[in-house]
Structures are given as structure tokens and as C-alpha cells.
Amino acid sequence: MIFPKELKYSKTHEWIRFEDETTAYIGITDYAQSELGDLVFVNLPQEGDDVAMGEPFADVESVKAVSDVISPVSGTVSEVNEILADEPQMMNESPYEAWFVKVTDISEQEELMDAEAYEAFVQENN
Amino acid sequence: MEVRRTPLYEEHVKGGGKMVEFGGYCLPVQYQTGVIKEHMAVRTACGLFDVSHMGEITLKGKDAVRNLNNLLTNDYTVMKDGQARYSPMCYPNGTTVDDLIVYKVHDNDYFIVVNASNKDKDFAWIRDNLSGEVTAEDVSDRYAQLALQGPNALRILEKLTDPENIPEQYYTALFDREVGGFNCIVSRTGYTGEDGFELYLDADNGPALWRLLLETGKDDGLIPCGLGARDTLRLEASMPLYGHELSDAITPVEAGLGFFVKKDKEAFIGKEALAAQGVPARKRVGLEVTGRGIVREHQDVYLGEKKVGTTTSGTFCPYLEKAVAMAMIDQEAAAPGTALEVEVRGRRVAVCTVKMPFYKRTHN
Numbered sequence: 463m464i465f466p467k468e469l470k471y472s473k474t475h476e477w478i479r480f481e482d483e484t485t486a487y488i489g490i491t492d493y494a495q496s497e498l499g500d501l502v503f504v505n506l507p508q509e510g511d512d513v514a515m516g517e518p519f520a521d522v523e524s525v526k527a528v529s530d531v532i533s534p535v536s537g538t539v540s541e542v543n544e545i546l547a548d549e550p551q552m553m554n555e556s557p558y559e560a561w562f563v564k565v566t567d568i569s570e571q572e573e574l575m576d577a578e579a580y581e582a583f584v585q586e587n588n
Numbered sequence: 589m590e591v592r593r594t595p596l597y598e599e600h601v602k603g604g605g606k607m608v609e610f611g612g613y614c615l616p617v618q619y620q621t622g623v624i625k626e627h628m629a630v631r632t633a634c635g636l637f638d639v640s641h642m643g644e645i646t647l648k649g650k651d652a653v654r655n656l657n658n659l660l661t662n663d664y665t666v667m668k669d670g671q672a673r674y675s676p677m678c679y680p681n682g683t684t685v686d687d688l689i690v691y692k693v694h695d696n697d698y699f700i701v702v703n704a705s706n707k708d709k710d711f712a713w714i715r716d717n718l719s720g721e722v723t724a725e726d727v728s729d730r731y732a733q734l735a736l737q738g739p740n741a742l743r744i745l746e747k748l749t750d751p752e753n754i755p756e757q758y759y760t761a762l763f764d765r766e767v768g769g770f771n772c773i774v775s776r777t778g779y780t781g782e783d784g785f786e787l788y789l790d791a792d793n794g795p796a797l798w799r800l801l802l803e804t805g806k807d808d809g810l811i812p813c814g815l816g817a818r819d820t821l822r823l824e825a826s827m828p829l830y831g832h833e834l835s836d837a838i839t840p841v842e843a844g845l846g847f848f849v850k851k852d853k854e855a856f857i858g859k860e861a862l863a864a865q866g867v868p869a870r871k872r873v874g875l876e877v878t879g880r881g882i883v884r885e886h887q888d889v890y891l892g893e894k895k896v897g898t899t900t901s902g903t904f905c906p907y908l909e910k911a912v913a914m915a916m917i918d919q920e921a922a923a924p925g926t927a928l929e930v931e932v933r934g935r936r937v938a939v940c941t942v943k944m945p946f947y948k949r950t951h952n
Contacts, residue, residue, distance in 0.1 A: 499816070500624040502904040503882050503911070521933075523882045525623040525904055526816055528933070547880075554622075 464492045466558055471580035472534040484568045487561040493584045495557045499524040501550045511539045515570050520562050537568040594640035595732040595794035603812055611704030613641040616814040626817035627906040630780050633809025634738035636801055643707030643728045645700040651720030652696050658856050661849040667692040672759045675848055676840035678858030684834040686710050691761050703830050732794025737784030739951050740808040747804050768800045781825025781947055824905040826945035832900040833872055833914055844872040873922045877911035879938030883930045889915050890929045896921040912946050
């Protein structure tokens, strides 16, 4: 299981990489993809959509089930990683490169964990 | 309800199985390989499943056939030793108690295999409806059941036993045979749409045969598979699953299993109701997703603004690389090629009715 140091993590297993204080990329963690199993479909938001902290902004489907992806921040979607729609297996193979959206104008963010805290959180929940 | 372990439990845990509860048993939903690789192994090489959760019931006595013909919708009058025959089992109102397979061991001696989640219900139903000189016994706990499925299954089995211990025809079985040194029932059956075998043996010997099969089959691409792949494989092959395409609210005729309902038979439980139903108002159909998304069970199906049915199972099929579903649909919208929509979490997804099976094997 990989927990890159440069990322922040949410309790609902999303990672977030801040470019600056109001701009960030969001994806799902290695732990999340391993728990979900083989992912075969993703429902992505559109450029210009607003995302709200604590609210789902996308969903991913494994062979067995669908799961929401929750935004750890409030802001506006400025870019969508459309490659994921064609190659959903990227989320399994390289979860930290498989970003879902780039969010700008971030106005609020939930309490996030660093890599160490998140790794402990995952172990505690296992 | 107490969650039980199959005789293979330790093997699954050691093998990295992700354990879940199913039908009252703790079983692996997948191994670390994942559902897609496990599914593909069965389509292209071979997979090994622990299906020890299935229930086994023996039916013995000189009135055994008469009771089978009364309890079940299929006809068991003419059967050879070792033959297997599928049947729905109905309530008097024509809806379904379970679907099952009956093996004829020899005259007056039958071996019935039922779904895990229905085992106790089935046994009680069978016992309560018996008449004459016949005895039913639930022998489920005595057996481990392993399913070896895929195009390489025969080759792997040949390495562990003599050719005369391998049934030649699909839906036949040989009893009291040795495989890898263990006494087994060797059945050429399965629930994947591939050629394959189901091996029944003494529960205590289950783990040893499991390990031996995996070791023997390694070079032929054999890997252990979980319930996830079992479900995607049966769905891709359009096989019904009790609790989805069959239930105590669905008759076998509605489920498209009319072939297994022998209405000419003298009498059987559910006969009058099924005859009175005639052509049912709804039927099981296959749906292929033409829009974007994956359709799951219990989602409403629309023809324009009119609700015409509900999905019963749905998934993404790894081999076909398509999202498909099965649904109970009103006759007016059930013809192959009808464009419909399914409501998936508040969004309409385009689907098209197609002929089943979605997948049919072309190789051996």
C-alpha cells in the first residue's frame, strides 16, 4: 500500500494535491482502489461544475458495486481527467496519477490528514 | 444468523481471499488477482471455486421418482444412472421455492443440489411434501464441493484421474470415483457457461484436493476464483440466480424457464397455477447497455415515460467488455431490439433488449 508524502488525505479515502492554496487535484487512494476492486466505470462531473465539501462529485463502479467519490473541498471544477472514462483501470493501476478533477477557487476544505496520519487511519479501520 | 465456514475456509484466508458473508457462509468474494482476471481465467484457461456452501439432499426409496415428479416441474420419469437434470421447484401458486439439480445415482436413489441460501427452506419443503415410501436427508455438512471451470478443466482433471472416471457428456456424473487419491462424485456441470466439473467429496478431504488441483493446474493457468467472478460469469452466460431472476414472486415461466416446466405431466405442485397463467404478462429479457454507465439490480426500466419493468441483475461483463443486465419486462416491450431506458441513480441510461445468452462458448 502506497501513501505518498506530498499528498493530503480525507477520511473517505480521497487524496488531494494542492498546487497552491486555492487550486488542487483530487483522486482516490491506493487503499480505496484496493478495497473497491477492479474499476470498470467512472461518472465524472463537467468542467465548470461546482463541488461542495463533503458532497459526492463523481462515482466509480467496480464489477460488483458503485461508490461515491466525495470532495474534500468546495470550489469549481476547472479540468476533468476524461482519460479515466476510457481507461478506468488506471484508477487501479496508478491511483495517484489517476486524478479525477482539478478544482480552482477553493473556498473551504475539510480537516485533512498527512500521509502518516492517513496510513494509521487505514490500519485502524482494517 | 450464525455465519458458517466451509471446509476450505483456511485455504481462502491463506490464499489472500477477501472474505464476505454469502448465503450464511463466509466465502471469498475475490482473491488478490481481482474479479476481472478471475473471470478471464475461466473464459480462457481455468478457475477453481469453493462451492461447498451449496446444499445436498438425498432422496431414497421406491417412491422417490413419484415424489420428484410431484415436487418439481421437470419430468424425472426417464433417466439414466448418472444423469443430471435441472428443475425449478414451485409453490402451489406457481412462484418459485428454488431451482436445483437432481442426479440419479441409481434406481430409487437420487442426489439433489440446492442453493445455499435456500437449503433449510428447501429441505423443509421437500420433507413436508413427501408421501409414500421415501426418505429425504440433508447431507450438506458431509460434503465439500469444488468447481473446476474453463476450457482447460478437462486437461487438468486428466492429470489426476483415469479417463473412465471422467464423465464424457455435459450434465452427467460418475459416483464413487478416485480423483487425486480422494473419493469423489465427478459431475460435468457448472455455473459459468464453460465446460467444467463439479467435484463432491468428504468435507475433511476438501482442503487437500483444493491444494492438489491448484498445484496440478498451475501450468494450465488455473487460479482460485471468488463469488464475484462466479456472479459475473453466470450473468454473462445469462443464467438465472435465485433471489434475482427467480423468487417467491416470480414463476419459472416468467423467468424464461418454461422448457423445464412439463405441463403434460400428470400432477405437480404449481401445475394448475402455471397452466392458468398461460402466457405471462412479463418475461425475463436481456438488456445491453448502449448508453454510458452500468445498470444494477432493482432499477426501473422505461419505454418512453412508461415504466415497463425492473432489472433483476446487472454488471459489467469482463469478457464481452459490455455492461449488461437481466430484467423482468412487460411483454409489449420485451421483443429483441427494443430501445428502452433504465433509471440509474436519477439518470436515464439507454439500453436495448437483446437475445440471451449474452455469451455462448464456441470452444470446448
